[in-house]
Amino acid sequence: MGRKFLSLIIILAAIAVIVQGLHSREKAQAAKSQPRVPASIIEEPGSEPPAEAAIKTVEQPAAEAVKEVSAQVQPETVAEEVEAVAATEAAAGEAMASVPKEAETAVKAATEAVASETSAAKETSTAKKTVEASPPLAIDFTLPTYDGKSLTLSNLKGKRGVVLIFFATWCPSCMAEVDQVKAFVEASKDKNVLVYGISNQPKDKVDKFIEDRKINYRILYDKEWKVGTLYGAQRIPLNVGIDAAGVVRYYSGNFPANTEMFIKVLTDPLAGDDMATAEK
Helix, strand or coil: CHHHHHHHHHHHHHHHHHHHHHHHHHHHHHHHHHHHCCHHHCCCCCCCCHHHHHHHHHHHHHHHHHHHHHHHCCHHHHHHHHHHHHHHHHHHHHHHHHHHHHHHHHHHHHHHHHHHHHHHHHHHHHHHHHHHCCCCECCCCEEEECCCCEEEHHHHCCCCEEEEEECCCCCHHHHHCHHHHHHHHHHHCCCCEEEEEEECCCHHHHHHHHHHHCCCCEEEECCCCHHHHHCCCCCCCEEEEECCCCEEEEEECCCCCCHHHHHHHHHCHHHHHHHHHHHC
């Protein structure tokens, strides 16, 4: 409300200035033409010229309006308006100041998300490189079985094809392929192929797994996961097929679906180039 009154005062003041200008101009023109004015219309002494009377007719209402508006606009009201404007500007300043902080927080969160995704991508890339860098010849090792015996891989070279399955009983994907592995064991038992599971879990858990799932292949105990590390088993399950010559022919997280071809690859070195067919 205070701003509107101030604007009205300015407008009325401008009108007063314009009227004053017209008044001065009228007086100047009247002075120039005075000698030619007939005596009959010369004002009597003490009388008010018509132009001045007309100007006062405009000036007086304008002055009264200005006075009325000025009376209504109290200093306290103007001060309150000024304080309100200042408070609004301060609030706007605080809001603008908070924007960079919120933006910084959002950028930080996005950066952390990207870093997390990058870390996961690096981990996947590392696992992939480990697989690709796996030696063509199987790494020899000796591990105990959970039933008190032991296995040295090199003792089977030239005699049997071997399948190593790195797993854990808490791994859903590992448990999902158990029946497929058992079926493969039955199909290959007369084909010079041996299957070994490899775990680092306590004996009681593995014994229960063997009993509950009626496992028909031996489980090796890799307590410190040293052999798992040698074979790049950062993720499980990991299935490794080694032929009778000791060469790694299959290396994947999925057990081969083509049993016949898998057996052929493990027992016939000349079939090694056809290993991809075993995955179908």
